[in-house]
Amino acid sequence: MKSEIECLTCVYNQILRISKVATESSSDIEIILKESAKYLGNANLNLTPPELAQPLYKLVYKITKNDDPYKNIKDEHIKIALTLYPKLKEFVEKGSDRLLESTKVAMMGNAIDLGSTFDKIEIDFEKFLTDNFELNDYIEFKKAIERSKKILFIGDNAGETVFDRVLIETLLDLGKEVKYAVKSKAIINDATKEDALKSGIQNVVETGSQMAGTVLYKLSEDFIQILKNTQLIIAKGQANYETLSDEELPIFFLLKIKCAPISRSIGYNIGTNILLKSKKYKLKS
Amino acid sequence: MKSEIECLTCVYNQILRISKVATESSSDIEIILKESAKYLGNANLNLTPPELAQPLYKLVYKITKNDDPYKNIKDEHIKIALTLYPKLKEFVEKGSDRLLESTKVAMMGNAIDLGSTFDKIEIDFEKFLTDNFELNDYIEFKKAIERSKKILFIGDNAGETVFDRVLIETLLDLGKEVKYAVKSKAIINDATKEDALKSGIQNVVETGSQMAGTVLYKLSEDFIQILKNTQLIIAKGQANYETLSDEELPIFFLLKIKCAPISRSIGYNIGTNILLKSKKYKLKS
Incomplete structure (x- = not known):
């Protein structure tokens, strides 16, 4: 999807936020903000x-000579998420539909996002379960999983990785082959290979890109092949929706709606946790 | 005080917010945001x-051909505030120090502010009373009022005006002569003469300016005379602090701290309701 007017202020706010983490120099931040404005x-x-x-x-x-400002915060988020892991597993085991509960856990993880205004790890299960869920596409999602041997899981943020791991483990238990895609170099707080491995995820592949979301012309040839030869793709978070929603690929998006442009595009309120079949979704045999 | 790096993003956010109220044209807003960025x-x-x-x-x-986008919102805020007026008066009458309680009411009103992120009228008295208050300068404030016959009260936002009226009425009961200063033309949601009159305030004077705060070179000659010949000035809100804190005038500021630069300048946390004597305050006889 294209950018909208709100993206201008949102990006500007993001740049102030990450700059403050990257450096203590006000004059460097002033240079960054003025150049960004131009x-x-x-x-x-x-x-x-x-x-x-x-x-x-x-x-x-x-400008800050710091190419991974959120490194410490990412590590901290993974650490906190790992302490939650047993509780997440227990949540899944207690439910009547393990796939559904695992999917909800993966959605829960998308509350972690330093590129938006939702920047805390929400660990309040009671509160989360009273959140807005939109799972109309779940039956088709379940069917697509049943029919697919190979699944590509495109990750989003570090820490969220541990929540994704829970869904991946359910898919592995169902006999699926799951690849987990991460950025090749740090961008915002997006997961890299190191973050995924620390979170306990195996079979990690790199996209070749250092850009939020999954932008086709930025991907490595190897990853493009994986993308095209996968029967089913699960893509996490807004940036993946923003960059993949117009592509002809067999995708289900899992995300928390965090801003007005996405809310308008999808048609659900900000705050909604949604499982969404791509408009151009066709099940590959 | 000078602007700080955070002011750049804050102003940009303000401009998006008011533009959305001023027009429904996305292309006009795009022009505004791009020109603003430049x-x-x-x-x-x-x-x-x-x-x-x-x-x-x-x-x-x-660009929007709308020179008072917040007009309806201002009217609505005044209307809501007027329904609260009896409760505000009751709050003052019940307290042991009417001046102190009236001062708190005026502070309460400063929660109304469309130029910052605090944009709701907070009407929860219980919640307000557990808010952070910083009233170290109150004894000196009280003394200054006792010694002053003429007081200039510089207002801030529409709706807040009704809360200011409560403090003004206490000052009038104490036999003071109070002038209430407002902008000469609408800017953001700042009060104009019409707003002050609707709020039940008499003795309104215009500053000659259409700029948030009180910027000396923008004031009318008449108002400069009033400013210079007043024994005591009560100035509401952040913009008046930002523009008057370096001036040699007998001012007490009453405001809610709403952003990081003001918090750093004053030395109290965001959210604090503060009564603050100007650094350059000297009591006029």
Whole structure:
């Protein structure tokens, strides 16, 4: 999907937030914010939001000489999420439909996101279960899983990885072959291979990209092959929706709706946890 | 006080917010946000925040051909505040120190502010009373009132005006002569003469300005005379603090701290309701 007017202020806020983590120099942050403003003044809103934001993240990394500002926060999020892991597993075991409960756990993890305003790990299960869920596509999702041997799981943020692991383990128990895709280099708090491994996920593949979401022309040839030869793709988070929703790929999106443009695009309120079949979804045999 | 790095993103967010109220045209908002970004890319942070933001508000008014986007919201806020008025008076009458309670009521009103992220009228008295208050300067404030015959009260937002009226009425009961200063033309949701009169305030004077806060070179000659010949000034809200804190005037500021730069400048946490004597305060005889 294209960027919208709200993306301009949202990206600008993101850049201030990450800059403050990356450096203590106010004058460096002033340079970053002024250069970012000049860029936004000529922004191309036909780009997807991750493409729009990318040059500014690179600018932060360059000016602050820090190419992974959220490193410590990512580690902390993974650590906290790992302490929650037994409780997440217990939650799944107690439910009547393990796949459904695992899917909800993966959704729960998407509350972790330093690229939006939702930046806390929500660990309050009671509260989460009274959240808004939109699972109309679940029956088709379940059917697609039954029919697929190979599943590609495209991850999103570090820490969320542990929540994804719970769904992956359910898929493995169902006899599926699951690849977990991560960024090749750190961008915002997106998971890298190191983050996925620390979270206890095996069979990790790198996308070849250092951009939020999954932008086709930024992917490695190897990963494009994986993407095209997979029967079913599970893609986490807004950035993957933003960059993949117009592609002809067999995708189910799992995400928490965190902003107005996504809310308008999908048609559900901000805060909704949604399982969403891609408009262009066709089940591969 | 000068603007700080956070002012850049804050102003940008404000401009999106008011633009959405001013027009339904996404393309107009895109023009406004891109032009605003270009301006912020060359912004002079030596300006006070209201001076920094001013050209962008004017831009919104010009592009949308709407020079008072918050008109309806201001009217609504005044209406709601007027329904609260009897309860505010009761709150004051029940207290042991009427001046103190009236001062708290005026502080309470400063929660209304469409130029910051606090944009709801907080009407929960119980909650308000457990808020953070910083009233160290109250004894000196009380003394200054006792010694002053003429008091200039510089207002802030529409709706807040009704809360200010309660403090003004206490001052009138104490035999003081009180002038209430408002903007000469609408800017953001700042009170104009019409708003003050609707709120039940008499003796309203206009500052000659259409800029948030009180920027000396923007004031009318008449108002400058009032400012200079007043024994005591009570100034409401952040914008008045931002623009008057470096002036040699006998001011007490009454405000809710709503952002990081003000929090750092004053030395109290965001959310604190503070009564603050100006650093350059000298009691006029």
